[in-house]
Amino acid sequence: MHPMLKPALRRAWRDRQTVQFGITPAQAVVVSPVDPATGHFLEMLDGTQGLPFLYERARALDLPPGQVDELVARLTAAGVVDDPTAGGPAADALRNRSDALERLRPDLASLSLIHPEPGDAARRLAGRRAIRVQVRGAGRVGATIAAVLSGSGVGRVDVLDGGVAQPGDVAPGGLPERAVGERRATAAGQLVRRTAPGGPPRQGRGAERAPLSLIxxxxxxxxxxxxxxxxxxxxxIGAGTPHLYAGVVETTGVVGPLVLPGGTGCAGCLSLGRTERDPDWPRLLAQWRSGRQRTAVPACDLALATAVAGLAAGHALAFLDGDLPASTGSRWEASLPRLDWRSTPIEAHRDCFCGAVGNTQGEQVSGPAGPHDTMAR
Structure with a gap:
């Protein structure tokens, strides 16, 4: 092990014997008591030295190996120590691609706080490269989501859409102005390749048939x-492919639900539940979907579309990294001008073909709200 205090956690001394790692309640950890020798030893935990060498340096501070092991173990358990050599072969391969790693260092730092085990952040970040995601839609929201996923290290991002790009499709982080007049799918594919850290991975034979991790x-x-x-x-649903909805309607941004087939409420559940609450809903929907009801220029505020794209991409990455984001089985909505995000559960419906009734994959667990203490000496 090469212990390293996580660079993403700033340190500050509360008093002469108490040090706090992290700023926000979600990450803050207080370590106490810390004597002067231990304080000096903390500065040595930079990831460049293995434990045997650290034992030698600690002896000069009158810190025996047993005390070093206890300190490192307590700091590791508190989530403030990483190991820049851990994470497995995929993480090693990422480290060897310096161009990609430099682009992704802020993402790696963030993941190290979410997944505290040494090497776990590098393993998850490297694992994104083997993932295939499909984005259906290349407008202001969809193209930006595709770019964020690709820029975050997802190895393959396919974008499906029809027609040619219009001036209203252009967005910062999405399709550029020069894409106007090009086929949307082609322009979005070029965007994905441009944003991939170190360039997209080479696709071997059968890559097109690789299973989708998310739509x-x-x-x-x-x-x-x-x-x-x-x-x-x-x-x-039949193929068991998770899918996440995101978009803008009028002045309302929508993210979710993230559907886990057979585990959470789906589009069918959403429709059945809405119809039970409002029997006139199907009639209204049929009129809005008719060709006569389509507006020439749908409303899509640029800032709202960007917020939706960012939130949706964040939820998608959380899921791809192995977590259940808040949109799992729920829909998040925010409307202009207040942009107050609110969540509504999408209950599995007894009459829906998806068979999710009785499952609870979408339940969320809340974590601690403030800093915790760990005793180290």
């Missing part, structure tokens, strides 16, 4: 995200 449904047609068609998701 992000971000259609330019607002109704297709606000009231998604259950028939469109039948194949995804």
């Amino acid at each position: 992000v449904v971000a259609p330019r047609e607002a109704l297709d995200v606000y009231a998604p068609n259950a028939a469109d998701a039948e194949d995804w």
Whole structure:
């Protein structure tokens, strides 16, 4: 092990014997008591030295190996120590690609705080490179989501959409102005390749048939995200492919639900539940979906679209890294001008074909709200 105090955690002394790692309540850890010798030893934990060498340096401070082991173990358990040599072969391969690693260092630092085990952040970040995601939609929301996922290290991001890019599709972080007039799918594919750290990985034979880890449904047609068609998701449900909805309708941004087939409420559950609450809903929906009801220029505020894309990409990455984000089985909405995000659970419906009734994969567990103490000496 090469112990390293996590660079993402700033240190400050509360008093002469108490040091705090981290600023926010979500990350702050207080270590006490810390004598002067231990304080000097903490400065040596920079990841460049293994434990045998650290034992030798600690002896000059009158710190025996047993005390060093106890200190490192307590700091590791508190989540403030990483190991820049851990994480397995995939992490080693990422470290050897210095161009990609330098781009992703801020992401690695963030992951090291979310996943505290030494080497776990590097393993998860490197694991993204083997993941395949499909984004359905290349408008202001979808193209930006695809770019963020690719820029965050996801190895393969396929974007599906029809038609050619319009001036209104252009967005910072999404399709550039020069894409106007190009096929949307082609322009989005170029965007994904440009944003990939170190360039996209080479695709071997059969890459097109690699299983999808996630589908992000971000259609330019607002109704297709606000009231998604259950028939469109039948194949995804049947194949067990998780999918996440995101988009903008009028002045409301929508993220979710993230559907885990057979485990959480799906588009069909959403439709059935809405119809029970409002029997006129199907009639209204049919009128809005008719060709006569389509608006020439749908409302899509740029700042709201960017916020939706960022939140959706964050939820997608959390899921791909092995967690259940808050959109699992829930829909998050925010409307202009207040942008107050609110969550509504999407209950599994007894009459839906998805079979999710009785499952609880979408339940969330809240963590501690403040800093915790760890005794080290």
